[in-house]
Amino acid sequence: MEYIREININEAIIHILDGNGDEPLLNEFKLDLSEDIYTFLLKHLERLLKDEELKYAVFNEGRNIVKEISQEYLNGENDLLEVSKELARQLFIHMKTNVNISSCDLIIVSISTEHGPMLGILKMDYVKNFTHKIDFTEDKMGINIVPQLAGLPSSSQKIQKCAFIKPIRAEQTFNLMVIDKQNKSKEAEDYGSNYFINNFLGCTIISNERDMTKNFLKAAETWTRKNIKEDADKAEVIRTTIKQKLKEEELIDINELSQDLFKEEPQAKENFVQFVSAQGLDSNVSIDKEWVEKKLKRIRLKIDKDIDVYLNEEAYHDINRFEIHRNGDGSINMIIKHVMNYMEK
Structure with a gap:
C-alpha cells in the first residue's frame, strides 16, 4: 500500500452544487489559504489518506472527462480554476439526473506528496449545525437556537466521497485513490448508489495489499x-x-x-x-x-x-x-x- 505521510497544499477552490438549482455556483477565485483554512483542509486530507476505506482504482478505457481534465492540470497544461469548474459541472450533471445525490460544496485541491503531485476531489456533503439567533422585540432581546443546513463537515467528521488523482504514467499500477462510502440508510441496490465511481470518475476499483x-x-x-x-x-x-x-x-x-x-x-x-x-x-x-x-x-x-x-x-x-x-x-x-x-x- 502506498501510504502518504507528507502533504503540502498548493492551491484549492470551492464550488457550490445545489441540486435544487439550475446551475452550479462556480467560484471565480482560488481559496485564500489562511492558517485556519489550510489547517482545516490539511486535517481532512490527512484523515482521508489514512482511512482504511481508501481504495486503489484505474480509469476505464474510452473517453473520460474527469481523467482528461485532471491530467491537463497535473501535466501543467491547464489552470486549477478552469479544471475545477469543469469537474463541478460534470458532478452537477449527475446530480440533476439523480435526486438521491445530496447537494454539497465541492473542493478541488492540488497537493504535493512524497509520492508526487495529486489532484484531490472532496465532496463536502452538508451537515446540520446549530447557532444562536438574536431578535429584538420592543427593545427586548430574544435569543433562540436555529439550524444551519449548509454547514461543512468539521475536520473531525468524515467525508463520504473523495478521490486523489495521480499523473498517469506508463506501467502504473493505479491511477487514483478513492473513498466511496454508501449511505447505510439506503439499500445497496438503490439507483445510482455507485454514481461517484462508475459515472462521475469513470473508474474501476482494484485490490491493493x-x-x-x-x-x-x-x-x-x-x-x-x-x-x-x-x-x-x-x-x-x-x-x-x-x-x-x-x-x-x-x-x-x-x-x-x-x-x-x-x-x-x-x-x-x-x-x-x-x-x-x-x-x-x-x-x-x-x-x-x-x-x-x-x-x-x-x-x-x-x-x-x-x-x-x-x-x-x-x-x-x-x-x-x-x-x-x-x-x-x-x-x-x-x-x-x-x-x-x-x-x-
Missing part, C-alpha cells in the same frame, strides 16, 4: 468461527499460526498455509482453501506489513459470549502476565498473572 491482507484475515477468522466451534485449543493454534505468518511473510501461499494448519485433515485443508478463494482472494496474498503491525498491536478476545479481554500484543505474548493453558480436551484456560492493580470501568 491492504485490501488483500484485511480480506484474508477476515476470511480466516470467519472460517475458524464457523468450523472450529467447540475446540478453543485448535482455534487458538490456527489464529496464532496465521498471525505469525502475517508478521513474518511478505507473501502467503494459501495452499501451503492450509497444509501447515491441517496436515492430517485433508477435508479441512481443502475446505479452508475453497472458502478463502470464494472471498475473491488469489492463491498468493501480498501482505501489507504496516497494516499488520498496526492491526496486531491490540488483541480483543470475546470469550464464551460474556467475557471480553482486551490487551496489547506484548502482554499477550508475555508468559509472566498472560498464559494459555491447554487442558487436553479442546478447552483452554486463559490466565492473567501477577495482577498488582486494576480498575473497574
